[in-house]
Amino acid sequence: MRFTDRVQFYKSNDHYDPDNPDGKPIPVGEPVIANVTHLGVNRSMQLFGNLNTDRLVVRLIQPFVEDWEMLRINDSKTYYSLETGVHPLKINSYIVGETQNE
Template identity: 35%
Template sequence: MRYNHEIKFFNEGKRKYNPVTSSYEGGSELVADVMGNVTDVGADRSAKLFGSIVQGVKVVRLVEPIEKVWAYLTIDDSPTKYRMRTTTIPLKNVSILVGEDIGKS
């Protein structure tokens, strides 16, 4: 298995809502930058896991788990944000099932 994708994990903990300006202030903070293996979830597996075909779902495999708290990740400096759906930690690697962030937290 090749770990040929750069996975960046970000935290939004410093981001606060300012009622005076009616907007969020602060930004995302990079908490980890690791190499990983990324594959798409197929249509039949998506139907089994979610009960319907969900687009934009990927499986991210890492050598070691990320110990820090993170809100979303990006793959290969893409502007698309992915949020965690579920994670498994088998004997050797870590698998994270992520979906595209569509504006819901």
């Protein structure tokens, strides 16, 4: 398994902030290295029952312990939100679904 992607975590800006008047999500922590793959059609149907959302599996070597609501992969314009997570002893995994474009 190759960890070649960069993931940046974000918090949504729910209240007005004069320093961020356009309401863009606020980065949380530093970008981390991850392994990102598509969930796949069959597995997406088994777990969620629909194919309406592009879902990815994000695997991290080290757990990300700060609170977050969205993430972006490799500085793309697409934000993904958490749908479910798995936290075994070694590699944390998150299944995320597409939420919005910048």
